[in-house]
Amino acid sequence: MRLLRIRTTGCLQPSIENEFAASSKELADAEAIRIFARNLEQLLMASPLGQKAVMGIDPGFRTGCKVVCLDQQGNLLHNEAIFPHPPHNEARQAAAKIQALVEQYKIEAIAIGNGTAGRETKDFVEHLHLPKNVQIFSVNEDGASIYSASKTARDEFPDYDVTVRGAVSIGRRLMDPLAELVKIDPSSIGVGQYQKDVNQTDLKHSLDQTVISCVNRVGVNLNTASTHLLTYISGLGPQLAQNIVDYRTANGPFHNRKELLKVPRLGAKAFEQAAGFLRVPDSDQPLDNSAVHPESYGIVERMAKDLKCTVQELMKSPELRAKIDINKYVTDKVGLPTLTDIMAELEKPGRDPRGPLKKFEFSNEVHTIEDVKAGMELPGIISNITNFGAFVDIGVHVKGLIHISQLAPGKFIKDPTQVVSLQQQVMVKVLSVDLERQRISLAMT
Numbered sequence: 001m002r003l004l005r006i007r008t009t010g011c012l013q014p015s016i017e018n019e020f021a022a023s024s025k026e027l028a029d030a031e032a033i034r035i036f037a038r039n040l041e042q043l044l045m046a047s048p049l050g051q052k053a054v055m056g057i058d059p060g061f062r063t064g065c066k067v068v069c070l071d072q073q074g075n076l077l078h079n080e081a082i083f084p085h086p087p088h089n090e091a092r093q094a095a096a097k098i099q100a101l102v103e104q105y106k107i108e109a110i111a112i113g114n115g116t117a118g119r120e121t122k123d124f125v126e127h128l129h130l131p132k133n134v135q136i137f138s139v140n141e142d143g144a145s146i147y148s149a150s151k152t153a154r155d156e157f158p159d160y161d162v163t164v165r166g167a168v169s170i171g172r173r174l175m176d177p178l179a180e181l182v183k184i185d186p187s188s189i190g191v192g193q194y195q196k197d198v199n200q201t202d203l204k205h206s207l208d209q210t211v212i213s214c215v216n217r218v219g220v221n222l223n224t225a226s227t228h229l230l231t232y233i234s235g236l237g238p239q240l241a242q243n244i245v246d247y248r249t250a251n252g253p254f255h256n257r258k259e260l261l262k263v264p265r266l267g268a269k270a271f272e273q274a275a276g277f278l279r280v281p282d283s284d285q286p287l288d289n290s291a292v293h294p295e296s297y298g299i300v301e302r303m304a305k306d307l308k309c310t311v312q313e314l315m316k317s318p319e320l321r322a323k324i325d326i327n328k329y330v331t332d333k334v335g336l337p338t339l340t341d342i343m344a345e346l347e348k349p350g351r352d353p354r355g356p357l358k359k360f361e362f363s364n365e366v367h368t369i370e371d372v373k374a375g376m377e378l379p380g381i382i383s384n385i386t387n388f389g390a391f392v393d394i395g396v397h398v399k400g401l402i403h404i405s406q407l408a409p410g411k412f413i414k415d416p417t418q419v420v421s422l423q424q425q426v427m428v429k430v431l432s433v434d435l436e437r438q439r440i441s442l443a444m445t
Helices: 002-044 091-104 118-126 144-148 151-156 162-175 177-181 200-218 227-231 238-251 257-262 268-277 294-306 311-316 318-322 336-347
Strands: 054-058 065-070 076-082 109-113 135-139 377-386 389-393 400-403 425-434 439-444
Touching (some): 002 200, 054 091, 065 091, 065 162, 109 118, 144 151, 162 177, 177 200, 227 238, 257 268, 294 336
Parallel strands (some): 400 439
Antiparallel strands (some): 377 389, 377 425, 425 439
16 A cells, blocks of 8 residues: 555656646746736837937948938938948048938937947937937837838838838837837837747737737827727727728828718727727817717816806816816716716826936946946936846946846835836946956946
């Protein structure tokens, strides 16, 4: 009997080990996917510059810097290459060209990719005698090469090569990160670590849901949104998104939300689901540029009528809104939560929840890892977040690591997101530099 028990235990051991390994892998995958999704959300919700004339620059040394000029809607107006860096060293010609393009296309901002030669190109452009109103930004270019070689990019720019498409993507990311990043497979954007090691089906589902959530939270301009951006709107899909763009191309800009019902195959049900997330800034109906759903327009119009004012006056006047007793408008179909949401939207109609874009500058003291010394305090940007800490771009092409124990010295931190977020601007102190292994250890100040 004892021998049988020993043999049985021996037979069960591999099964138990396999089950435990599978369970551990499942838990690890779930945690990794949670981190990926959270990082992606923060990246998608990065602050946009807005609709401005932008110059996009994809930096490079040997192959030069690819320069594009975009109008306020992100349409490509001009492209060419400049060679300000070694081995070509055509800095004078490059400077003259940049200055001429800025003047010709009335450029308001310059977006420079943060990859190879990014810091050098930003330094070069900043030393040009450009108009004071021209802002210069370093832009995260992760995934730009994936987009430039994709079918989406080929459909958008069939007559241009991958280098031009990549520069366009960099410029558009500055204008609206969300609108541009939705064109890239979320797993290629560069958030988190070891994406290929987790369950790919679960990862894709989680990241796709994150994109959908972000797009619907921000809303989109019905007259400028791309097919890919519209695809993520609740109630729409690839075919209806394409139908909207085709209708807009054939008939011009939408004048109001109701006009959506004229789009082929877009019925009442799809309209009901999508309308609240689609904005029409120039509509005669001011609520069309808000998150208030058309089915609630009547409630707002009743409020305005009771106050003897127009809807537009109601939206502009805090004093008028303060007189509203929302309890008077509660019905069996409309409850207090809905009315509270409506009032909140009337206070900030069409306001982008992502907030204004903040300009950032790296330290002029450091350009390569050799310049970085222990004890230095430097500005940086959080470029990635993991369970064990956060990676920081300090402008030297090597990302420094703030270990979780150094995110809030003297305080126990279980989750790095309690302290930092992706693309957050921070000040860090250099703890050590390992030139041989190309590693920089940092601490939050």
